[in-house]
Amino acid sequence: MSRGGRKAAKDDFVDIVDDTGADRPAPAGAVPAWRILIVDDEREVHAATLFALKDLIVAGRPLEFLHAYSADEARSVMERMPGIAVVLLDVVMEKDDAGLQLVRVIRDELGCADTRIILRTGQPGYAPELEVIRDYDINDYKTKSELTRTRLITSLTTAIRSYEQIRLVLESERGMDRIVRSAPVLLAQRNIGDFAEKALGLMADLLGDAGADGVFCTRRLPNGDANGEDQLFIAAAIGAFAPFGGQDVVAISDPGLFEALERCGMSGGRLHESNGIALCVGSGETRALLYLRTGRPLNDLGRRLAEVLSVSIATGLENVALFQKLDFFAYFDPLSRLPNRANFVSRIDECLRRGEQDWTVAVVEVDHFSDINAALGHLTGDLLLKAVAKRLRAGFPDEVTLARVSGGTFGLLGPDGMLEPAQVLAVFEEPSVVDGQSLMIQPYIGLERLSEAEGSGTDVFKNATIALSRAKNERREHWQYFTRDMQVAAQQRLGLLHDLRHAAEAKRGLSLHFQPQVDIASGKVVGAEALMRWQNDRGEDIPPYRFIPVAEYSHLIIELGEWVLRTACEQLRDWDRAGLPGLRMSVNVSPAQFRDPDFIGMARRCIVGTGIDPGRIELEITESMALTETETVVETLRRMKRFGVSIAVDDFGSGFSSLGHLQRLPLDRLKIDRAFVADLSPGSSGSTIAETIVKLGHLLGLTVIAEGVETREQLDTLRQMGCQEVQGFYFSPPVPADAFPALLKKTL
Ligand code: C2E
Ligand code: MG
Ligand code: MG
Numbered sequence: 001m002s003r004g005g006r007k008a009a010k011d012d013f014v015d016i017v018d019d020t021g022a023d024r025p026a027p028a029g030a031v032p033a034w035r036i037l038i039v040d041d042e043r044e045v046h047a048a049t050l051f052a053l054k055d056l057i058v059a060g061r062p063l064e065f066l067h068a069y070s071a072d073e074a075r076s077v078m079e080r081m082p083g084i085a086v087v088l089l090d091v092v093m094e095k096d097d098a099g100l101q102l103v104r105v106i107r108d109e110l111g112c113a114d115t116r117i118i119l120r121t122g123q124p125g126y127a128p129e130l131e132v133i134r135d136y137d138i139n140d141y142k143t144k145s146e147l148t149r150t151r152l153i154t155s156l157t158t159a160i161r162s163y164e165q166i167r168l169v170l171e172s173e174r175g176m177d178r179i180v181r182s183a184p185v186l187l188a189q190r191n192i193g194d195f196a197e198k199a200l201g202l203m204a205d206l207l208g209d210a211g212a213d214g215v216f217c218t219r220r221l222p223n224g225d226a227n228g229e230d231q232l233f234i235a236a237a238i239g240a241f242a243p244f245g246g247q248d249v250v251a252i253s254d255p256g257l258f259e260a261l262e263r264c265g266m267s268g269g270r271l272h273e274s275n276g277i278a279l280c281v282g283s284g285e286t287r288a289l290l291y292l293r294t295g296r297p298l299n300d301l302g303r304r305l306a307e308v309l310s311v312s313i314a315t316g317l318e319n320v321a322l323f324q325k326l327d328f329f330a331y332f333d334p335l336s337r338l339p340n341r342a343n344f345v346s347r348i349d350e351c352l353r354r355g356e357q358d359w360t361v362a363v364v365e366v367d368h369f370s371d372i373n374a375a376l377g378h379l380t381g382d383l384l385l386k387a388v389a390k391r392l393r394a395g396f397p398d399e400v401t402l403a404r405v406s407g408g409t410f411g412l413l414g415p416d417g418m419l420e421p422a423q424v425l426a427v428f429e430e431p432s433v434v435d436g437q438s439l440m441i442q443p444y445i446g447l448e449r450l451s452e453a454e455g456s457g458t459d460v461f462k463n464a465t466i467a468l469s470r471a472k473n474e475r476r477e478h479w480q481y482f483t484r485d486m487q488v489a490a491q492q493r494l495g496l497l498h499d500l501r502h503a504a505e506a507k508r509g510l511s512l513h514f515q516p517q518v519d520i521a522s523g524k525v526v527g528a529e530a531l532m533r534w535q536n537d538r539g540e541d542i543p544p545y546r547f548i549p550v551a552e553y554s555h556l557i558i559e560l561g562e563w564v565l566r567t568a569c570e571q572l573r574d575w576d577r578a579g580l581p582g583l584r585m586s587v588n589v590s591p592a593q594f595r596d597p598d599f600i601g602m603a604r605r606c607i608v609g610t611g612i613d614p615g616r617i618e619l620e621i622t623e624s625m626a627l628t629e630t631e632t633v634v635e636t637l638r639r640m641k642r643f644g645v646s647i648a649v650d651d652f653g654s655g656f657s658s659l660g661h662l663q664r665l666p667l668d669r670l671k672i673d674r675a676f677v678a679d680l681s682p683g684s685s686g687s688t689i690a691e692t693i694v695k696l697g698h699l700l701g702l703t704v705i706a707e708g709v710e711t712r713e714q715l716d717t718l719r720q721m722g723c724q725e726v727q728g729f730y731f732s733p734p735v736p737a738d739a740f741p742a743l744l745k746k747t748l
Pocket of ligand 1: 561590674707727729730
C-alpha cells in the first residue's frame with residue numbers, strides 16, 4: 001500500500017461533514033472526563049478527530065484527548081495515564097502492523113482489559129484477522145473512509161458505554177473480592193477501637209476514597225464505666241476527624257455528620273448520602289454509624305458495594321461486642337459494674353510495676369453482709385451493694401481505683417493520703433437507705449501500704465485480706481494495717497489446718513467435753529451440750545475459737561461434725577446403760593454442715609445407729625442460719641423436726657432476727673448469747689436484750705436458755721425475767737465425759 005492511498009483515505013476522513021447535530025456544551029463543574037487516546041502517525045488525523053469530536057458529551061461526561069504518533073509513544077502514554085476509556089488506533093504506522101502489535105501490548109503487557117479499542121485503517125487490506133479481533137477484544141474496525149463524523153461518534157459512544165460496563169463489572173468484581181477478603185480481617189478484631197478503624201479503612205478503600213475524613217460511632221460497650229453506656233462515642237476516626245477518636249460524638253461539629261446521625265444514626269435507616277455517605281450497621285445494642293465525608297455522591301456500584309460491606313461490618317461488630325462482653329465478665333462485676341478481683345489484683349500489679357511507693361491497698365468488708373442478704377432478701381442485698389459502691393465512688397477522688405472483690409467486700413487502691421482508715425469510715429457515717437429501709441453499714445477494713453509490700457499484686461491483696469480478718473476478729477478498731485506477724489499468724493492457721501486434717505483422719509487428739517444445762521425451777525441437770533476439744537500431736541490444747549473457724553472455712557467441719565454427732569449419741573447411750581436419767585444432748589451444727597446435701601442422711605444414720613430417741617437430740621444452729629430463709633434451709637429444718645430432733649438457736653440476740661422470721665421456723669429453744677448475760681446489771685442494754693429475748697421466746701412458745709451464766713446475780717436476774725434454763729461456769733464448766741455423772745447429784 002502506498003502512502004498516497006492512505007493519504008486519500010485520510011482526506012476523506014478529514015473532510016467529514018457535520019451530520020450529528022449532537023454537539024452540546026460540556027456542563028460546568030468537575031465531572032470527570034472520558035479519556036480518549038488518539039494514536040496515528042498523521043497529525044491531520046489527530047486534528048480532524050478533535051474537530052469531529054469537539055464538545056461531545058457522552059453519558060453526561062466530556063472527553064479528554066491524549067495524543068500519540070507512534071505505537072511506542074502510545075505505549076508510554078498508556079503506562080503513564082490510567083483510566084483510558086478508548087484508543088482510536090491507526091493500524092499502519094511505523095510498521096504495517098504496528099497498530100495490531102500495540103493491541104497485543106495493551107492487552108497482554110499492560111493488562112488493560114477494560115480499555116476499548118477502535119481500529120482505523122486507510123484500506124480494507126489491512127484489516128486484522130477475525131481471531132485477532134476476537135482474541136484482543138477489539139471493539140470496532142473501520143476503514144477511515146467509512147468513518148463519517150456520525151459513525152465516529154456512534155462508534156466512540158458505544159465504545160465508551162461498553163468501557164463503562166466492563167469497568168463496572170471489573171470494579172464490582174474487585175470490590176466483591178475486597179469485601180470477601182475483608183471479612184476475616186473484621187472478624188479477627190477483638191476490641192471496638194481496632195475494629196472501627198479497620199471498618200472505616202476498608203470502606204474508604206472500597207469506595208476509592210482512601211484519604212476521606214470519616215468516623216465510626218457506636219454506643220459504649222460495657223466497660224465498667226457506669227455512666228457512659230448510652231452515649232454515642234467515636235470509636236475510630238480517620239482523615240481530618242482523626243483527633244476526635246475516643247471522644248463523644250458531639251465533639252465534632254460537622255453538619256453532614258449531624259444530618260447523618262439524625263437521619264439514619266440511631267433511627268434505623270441504612271444508607272444515606274449527603275456530603276458523603278452514612279451507613280447504619282448492626283442492630284440493638286450493637287448499632288453503629290459509619291460516616292465518610294467524600295464530598296460526592298456514590299454511584300450505583302459504590303452504593304451496592306457499601307451495603308454488602310456493611311453486612312460484614314455488622315457481623316464483625318457483633319463479634320467484637322461478644323468479645324467485649326466476655327472480657328467484661330472476666331474483669332468486671334456485672335452487679336456493681338466495678339472491676340472484679342482479678343482486675344483489682346492486676347491493677348495492684350501495675351502500681352507495683354510503676355514503682356508507686358506511697359500507695360495503699362484497702363479491702364473493705366460490709367459487716368454481716370450475708371446476714372443482711374439472708375434476712376432482707378437477695379434483691380435488697382444487691383441494692384445495698386450498689387449503694388455501697390456508689391458511696392465509695394463518691395467518697396474518693398477518681399484517682400482511687402474501686403473494685404468489688406467478693407460478696408460484700410470492696411477493694412480500694414490509691415495514694416496513701418487518700419486512703420486513711422478514717423476516710424473510709426467517714427463514707428459510712430450516715431445510714432444508707434436501701435429499698436425504703438435505713439441500714440447502718442458497719443465496715444471492716446484491712447490495709448497494706450505498697451511501700452511495705454513484698455511480692456505481687458496477689459500477695460498484697462492477700463495481706464490486706466489477712467489484715468481484714470484480724471480487724472474482724474479483734475473487733476476493737478474497725479481497721480488493721482497488715483504486719484508481718486499477721487502473716488505468721490496466717491501461716492500458723494495453715495499449719496493448724498494441716499494438723500487438724502490429720503487429727504480428723506486419724507481421729508486422734510479429738511474429744512468431747514460436756515457442759516450441763518440446768519432447769520432453773522427444779523435446779524436439776526436436764527441436758528448436756530457437747531463441745532469439741534482438740535489436743536494436737538505436740539500435746540497443745542487448741543481452743544475451739546481457733547480451730548472451729550478453720551474447720552468451717554475448709555469444710556473439714558462436715559467430717560468433724562459427723563464425728564461429734566455420732567460420739568455424742570454414743571455417749572448418751574453409754575450414760576443410759578450406766579443408769580443415768582434420760583438427758584437431752586445438744587450438738588452444735590455449722591452452716592457449712594447444714595448446706596451439705598447429705599446432712600439429713602448423716603444425722604439420721606448417727607441417731608438411728610445408736611438407737612437414741614431423736615427427741616433427745618437438739619441441734620444448735622447459728623442465728624444467721626436461722627435467718628437464711630431459703631427454701632432449702634426451712635425445708636431441712638422441717639424434715640429434721642419431723643424426724644423428731646429439736647432445734648435451738650445459739651448465740652441469739654446479735655443478729656437481725658424478726659418475729660416474722662422466727663415464726664416461720666420450726667424452733668424449740670433460744671439460747672441467749674453470753675455477751676448479754678455478762679452485761680445483766682439493771683438498766684444495762686444487755687438486760688434489756690435478755691428480757692426481750694425471754695419475752696419473744698414466750699410469745700413464740702419457745703424455751704429460753706441463758707448461756708455463760710457465771711454468777712448467782714445473773715442467775716437470779718434471769719430467773720426473775722422468766723428464763724427457764726441456764727448453762728455456765730456458775731454451775732459447771734464443760735467437763736470430760738467421765739466427770740459428768742457426778743454433776744447430776746448437784747443442784748443449782
Ligand atoms: P457455743 O456453742 O456458744 O458454746 C458455748 C461456749 O461458751 C463454749 O466455749 C463454752 O465453754 C463457753 N462457756 C460456757 N459457759 C461459760 C461461762 O460461764 N462463761 C464463759 N465465758 N464461757 C462459757 P467453747 O467450748 O470454747 O466453744 C466455743 C464455740 O465453738 C461454741 O460456742 C461453738 O460455737 C463452737 N463449737 C464447739 N464445739 C463445737 C462442735 O462440736 N461443732 C461446732 N460446729 N461448733 C462447736
Ligand atoms: Mg452451742
Ligand atoms: Mg453459744
